[in-house]
Amino acid sequence: MTEFLAKPGVKNLHNKGEKLITTHCSYCGMQCGMHIRVSERTGEIKGVEPRYDWPVTLGKLCPKGVTAYQQIDHPDRIKRPLIKKKGKFVESSWEEALSLIERKFTEIQGKHGKDALSVFGGVSMTNEKCYLVGKYARVALGTRFIDYNGRFCMSSAAGGFMKTFGLDRGSTLPWTELEHSDCFLMAGSNTAECHPTSIQMFWKARDKGAKMIVIDPRETPTARIADVHLDLKPGTDSALANGLLHLIIKEGYVDQEYVDERCNNFEELKASVEEFTPEHTASITGVAPEKIIKAAHIYGRSPRSVVMFARGAEQQSKGVDNVTLYSSLALLRGQIGKFASGVATFTGQGNGQGGREHGQKSDLLPGYRKLTDPEAVKYISKVWGIAPEEMPKPGVSAYEMFDEIHNGTIKAMHVICSNPAVSSPNVEYIWEGFKKLDFLVVNDFFLSETAEFADVVLPTTTWAEDEGTTTNLEGRVIRIRKAIEPLHESKTDWQILSEIAARLGRGKYFPYKNPREIFEEFRIATKGGKADYSGITYERIDKEDGVFWPCPSEDHPGTPTMFKESFGTPDGKANLPAVGWEEPGEVPTKEFPLRLTTGRVVFHYLSGNQTRRIDFLKDQCPEPYAEMHPELASQYNMSDGEMIRLSTPRSTMELEVKLTKATRKDIVFVPYHWGKELSVNKLTNPSLDPVSRMPEFKVCSVKIEKL
Amino acid sequence: MQQLERSFYSKASMYSFIVVMILIFLMWIGTGQFSHVDIMLFGYVIGSLVFAIGITVRMVSWSLRPATQQMLKRSFVNMRNRKRKKRNITSILKTAVDNIVLQKFIFKRGIYRGITHWLIAWGCLGSFAITFGLTFGWMHFSLIDAETYQMVVMGIPTIKMAADGFLAQMIFEGLNITAMMLLFGVLMALIRRSTNKDVKVTQRPEFDLMPLYILLAVTVTGLVLTVSYKFLGGWMHNYMALIHQITVVLFLVYFPFGKLFHLPIRPMAAGVPMNYQEEVQVDTRGCRRCNTPYSSDDQIADVKEVLGLQSFDLQLADGSYLSDYCPACRRRMRVMKQLNLESSLESPYAPIQTMTDVQVPGFGSPRADAYYDNSKGEKEND
Amino acid sequence: MNKIMYLEFERCIGCRACQAACRECGDHDAKERNYVEHVDFMESRQTFPMMCMQCKDPACARVCPANAIQITEEGVVLSASEEKCIGCRNCTFGCPFGIPKFDFEANKMYKCDMCYDRSKHDIAPMCASVCPSDAIRFIDFDEMQSLRRRRTQLNLVEGKKPTEQDKWKYVPEFFGVYSD
Structure with a gap:
């Protein structure tokens, strides 16, 4: 199999003595194409080369992508398994570490029952591994407590899509069609900083006259170039979306034919948005009525439009409602299932799309099957070779697992590819939880904040030391190639999980020799499910520049555009929501008069465990800061660069002030990529969405004080 | 001689x-x-x-x-x-x-x-x-x-x-x-x-x-x-x-x-060291715009003279020369000119406007706002 | 083949991918040679990328007392040749665009060379390759000319006429000509 893919006529710089390995970036859902430069003689990683012919990103990379290769041979890599002895990590052998895990797991399960163990997964890894984490928890450990960091990332979008369309694929259209669209309505997405390589598509569309409406409390680099910037108060998305729906209906922009044919519940929606006149919407959201009207006209009159949203709208206690309301903007305009139009969410994690389909979620089995569906349990049990009765029942969501730790139900945890000690809301509660555990195992390649709490840290490989597939934000399944052999004594996650399973006497269910074998089993497991990968092979991915799921057979071309004929609901019709306005989980009070919102900077990825270790990225943004409007700062007599204290009902932290007029005057923004004392998630509100169990990272009440 | x-x-x-x-x-x-x-x-x-x-x-x-x-x-x-x-x-x-x-x-x-x-x-x-x-x-x-x-x-x-x-x-x-x-x-x-x-x-x-x-x-x-x-x-x-x-x-x-x-x-x-920078990394002349030290008077005089001798016209409207500004300000001035932003040279205290509507992003013929106001109900063919 | 670098400041999203990429290029010694700066962060998040224009008659070379700045046959203005540079920094003051950088440690000037190892093989420089918003592009000369014409027309439509000090406004995209 070739390791270097390039289309005819594409020129790449091929240095003498180096080979290029075609793969994708390790970070966000864009999964930008890249080649990794490897020395032919020594097998060392030499650098990166753009993959000009990858159709989604055309060789573009953000600074994280350019420097991604620097993680691989990084001095901070964990070289051998670490065991905590007397509060200090000691390097040990695999044999010792695995024996300890075997002994502890058996002991704890013997004493407190199977469910005393829990697994906390992540989706910044390949489909093969994500699939195996679910199987590992349910077959090897036999626990019902498994969930993953997608609860902090994607689950509201998933919940909203399930509710509206009956099927959750992040984007209903392929990214390459974006340039042909006429209008983008982007809510809560700082695309320019969080998914930078998408921006080229928007510029291409704008060169052809497309309009952009951006909904964001801050004038982010994305909002700066918008035609209309709706600068709403954090947490008021549902009111704004209702306001826009109100105008779309009132001004007659509804594609009645489409709605009648393909949607349920239109009359209820119409009734529920009745009260959201521009003035009423403006009074809730703080956006000027003229801007709302202008946005509605632009959106309503655009022949082709795409509604896009991201964590800003989703990480709220009403995340699912926000998603359903924004999606219904596209439904009313009859945009879904057509060329260059539709709905899309920007997947945050590398395999945020694929990872959530394969049974890492507490209530899901591979192929987006419901754990509550007896048929699904039967089918997967058969694939796995276990009795259906052995299949554990649904567990609880990520944040609620820590409630279970505090309750004493969960005694031990295995964290794989995740760093909840930074990424959870109200992290001090999480830290307490970790301390309370009898036994914590963490798989990671850098010593993350979570790993510091661990009893055993197992060194895993980086993405470039293993092969597999991921699913990018479009739903395109793509290939990650192995650039070098695992460094030091690290092992891949699938090897680690298989070895632990073998030690627990479940080895026969994990007979894998390479990721391809896992992929083959996983294809069968997804067959007939909603996320059907059974027609996808490694060879097809190479040949066809990735394959879009669902792809039920090898001669099926894949599904770039979703819902062309019907939706995934039982009756094939989309469900329009009818949701009124509700305040976010926490509203400003006299004591905590302002709103705090959190987000990312372009230089760091999620909990920052990887990017904070890379010199270039660290130099660009070494520490978090509190960004606010000079008008707000002057009320407290604060000046640029000064240290201030932020407090919420949960905790306090000290930060440097950064002033800019490109933000609302009543909010404070803090990026969240840092751990321990620098973690803004000490302050955030764990108020969960009732459906998706997504915490409300984006809104909480805060008090600021000058130091 | x-x-x-x-x-x-x-x-x-x-x-x-x-x-x-x-x-x-x-x-x-x-x-x-x-x-x-x-x-x-x-x-x-x-x-x-x-x-x-x-x-x-x-x-x-x-x-x-x-x-x-x-x-x-x-x-x-x-x-x-x-x-x-x-x-x-x-x-x-x-x-x-x-x-x-x-x-x-x-x-x-x-x-x-x-x-x-x-x-x-x-x-x-x-x-x-x-x-x-x-x-x-x-x-x-x-x-x-x-x-x-x-x-x-x-x-x-x-x-x-x-x-x-x-x-x-x-x-x-x-x-x-x-x-x-x-x-x-x-x-x-x-x-x-x-x-x-x-x-x-x-x-x-x-x-x-x-x-x-x-x-x-x-x-x-x-x-x-x-x-x-x-x-x-x-x-x-x-x-x-x-x-x-x-x-x-x-x-x-x-x-x-x-x-x-x-x-x-x-x-x-x-x-x-004899003519320009006596001590390494210690500058004595401030930038005309931001006042950050960036060079010495003698050096800037020399640079101006040498450029003048070779017919480089780098003088601005207010009589100052580009070399009177520190490199960072020179870059910024150029960008602001090009983006049609008000140059702080002409009015140093005015705020910078970045969305001036003059620089239409992109190069396609922009669809006029009127399209969204008047052509109600009309649909494009494609 | 006749390719040029083409910058559009308003497209810049300030991600600094170009700077990270610049460090990757051969002979760049892991030091970036380009700039990404805020116009004024207090006022706006507008940033801009900036790199060498590869002048035909570069002021930096003209003010160099050691004659250290060489131009390749393709027209790329190279960093001061290490053996000649005496470290006077005249180039950084002579350059009308504020481009050359100076390394006090190694006592030499370094600047953008359009990733000479790439561009001499007609492969886009790293910054233009990775720029996610196409603020930096490596395009055909003809394409650049047509983009410029349209931009100038747009300015004229807005009723702005060039004046003596406006030379940049009306030919807004500067470029380093690179011909093979």
Whole structure:
């Protein structure tokens, strides 16, 4: 199999003595194409080369992508398994570490029952591994407590899509069609900083006259170039979306034919948005009525439009409602299932799309099957070779697992590819939880904040030391190639999980020799499910520049555009929501008069465990800061660069002030990529969405004080 | 002087003539009115004279460049200024020691590179000193008695030394020592140039590698010569000597015109602390816009003058020049002009407007706002 | 083949991918040679990328007393040749665009060379390859000309006429000509 893919006529710089390995970036859902430069003689990683012919990103990379290769041979890599002895990590052998895990797991399960163990997964890894984490928890450990960091990332979008369309694929259209669209309505997405390589598509569309409406409390680099910037108060998305729906209906922009044919519940929606006149919407959201009207006209009159949203709208206690309301903007305009139009969410994690389909979620089995569906349990049990009765029942969501730790139900945890000690809301509660555990195992390649709490840290490989597939934000399944052999004594996650399973006497269910074998089993497991990968092979991915799921057979071309004929609901019709306005989980009070919102900077990825270790990225943004409007700062007599204290009902932290007029005057923004004392998630509100169990990272009440 | 200059085609030819005359005169003195000219060294004499002419021509044309001339002019003016005596002396001494003798700045680019360069540089300089001294007869040794040599410099007898003493050994072996330094340096340089991928990016073989090959030829033939008379009883000595002579002449003729010409211009580095930045990284002149120190008055004056001499019109509407602003402000001013943002030059206190609606993003014909207001209900064909 | 670098400041999103990429290029010694700066962060998040225009008659070379700045036959203005540069920094003050950078440690000037190892093989420089918003592009000369014409027309439509000090406004995209 070739390791270097390039289309005819594409020129790449091929240095003498180096080979290029075609793969994708390790970070966000864009999964930008890249080649990794490897020395032919020594097998060392030499650098990166753009993959000009990858159709989604055309060789573009953000600074994280350019420097991604620097993680691989990084001095901070964990070289051998670490065991905590007397509060200090000691390097040990695999044999010792695995024996300890075997002994502890058996002991704890013997004493407190199977469910005393829990697994906390992540989706910044390949489909093969994500699939195996679910199987590992349910077959090897036999626990019902498994969930993953997608609860902090994607689950509201998933919940909203399930509710509206009956099927959750992040984007209903392929990214390459974006340039042909006429209008983008982007809510809560700082695309320019969080998914930078998408921006080229928007510029291409704008060169052809497309309009952009951006909904964001801050004038982010994305909002700066918008035609209309709706600068709403954090947490008021549902009111704004209702306001826009109100105008779309009132001004007659509804594609009645489409709605009648393909949607349920239109009359209820119409009734529920009745009260959201521009003035009423403006009074809730703080956006000027003229801007709302202008946005509605632009959106309503655009022949082709795409509604896009991201964590800003989703990480709220009403995340699912926000998603359903924004999606219904596209439904009313009859945009879904057509060329260059539709709905899309920007997947945050590398395999945020694929990872959530394969049974890492507490209530899901591979192929987006419901754990509550007896048929699904039967089918997967058969694939796995276990009795259906052995299949554990649904567990609880990520944040609620820590409630279970505090309750004493969960005694031990295995964290794989995740760093909840930074990424959870109200992290001090999480830290307490970790301390309370009898036994914590963490798989990671850098010593993350979570790993510091661990009893055993197992060194895993980086993405470039293993092969597999991921699913990018479009739903395109793509290939990650192995650039070098695992460094030091690290092992891949699938090897680690298989070895632990073998030690627990479940080895026969994990007979894998390479990721391809896992992929083959996983294809069968997804067959007939909603996320059907059974027609996808490694060879097809190479040949066809990735394959879009669902792809039920090898001669099926894949599904770039979703819902062309019907939706995934039982009756094939989309469900329009009818949701009124509700305040976010926490509203400003006299004591905590302002709103705090959190987000990312372009230089760091999620909990920052990887990017904070890379010199270039660290130099660009070494520490978090509190960004606010000079008008707000002057009320407290604060000046640029000064240290201030932020407090919420949960905790306090000290930060440097950064002033800019490109933000609302009543909010404070803090990026969240840092751990321990620098973690803004000490302050955030764990108020969960009732459906998706997504915490409300984006809104909480805060008090600021000058130091 | 002007009268004299008119007798020649150019300044360069005048100075070349003078230099050759001086050299011949010195040779006349050194060799006792040409009484002990070593005919074996005749080729070297010719080579050295061409070398001298070449260096002179190159130095003159180089110093006539406006930028170089400005730098030299200011250096000479400052050197005559008594008030700057202390600064001048420290600048020259510091440059001589750090920059020329120790070559510290190259060691900071890499220890390997530092050692390489130091070996080549001092190998060359040492060889030059000995070669020129001997060929022009400025220096020779005469045997006083069986045990003692005397060094004769410019026909004046100087120190005496024991024939088998350490000093004598060192002096006789001088060329061998410098040749060994050169050999190691050149090999190190060749290794670096052939293995380091980065160097290859802008490397030009004829420019960067040629001098190394020539130096290698000179040192190898020279050392073979030594081996020949020391260990092989003078085997093939005459041929070896001829070949060596050819390589040396080639080297001398090439020197002024290739990469190695950087040697004679290096002393100008003394002009930097002397004229511009007395202490490293301490600037004295503030930017006209943001007031951050970025240079010194003298340097900016020189830059403006040099640019003016070469017809670069970098003056702005308010009479200031672009070099009056720090590099960061120059970049910003340019961008603000280009984005049609109000320049703070014209109104320093006004806020910057970035969404001025003038720069329509992208280049497609923008769909006018009217489209969204009036064409209600109309659908495009596609 | 006749390709040029083409910058559009308003497209810049300030991600600094170009700077990270610049460090990756051969002979760049892991030091970026380009700039990404905020126009004024207090007022706006507008940033801009900036790199060498590869002037035909570069002021930096003209003010160099050591004659250290060389231009390749393709027209790329190289960093000061290390053997000649005496470290006076005249180039950084002479350059009308504020491009050359100076390394006080190694006592030499370094600047953008359009990733000479790439562009001499007609492969886009790293910054233009990775720029996610197409603020930096490496395009055909003809394409650049047509983009410029349209931009100038747009300015004229807005009723702005060039004046003496506006030369940049009306030919807004600067470029380093690179021809093979």
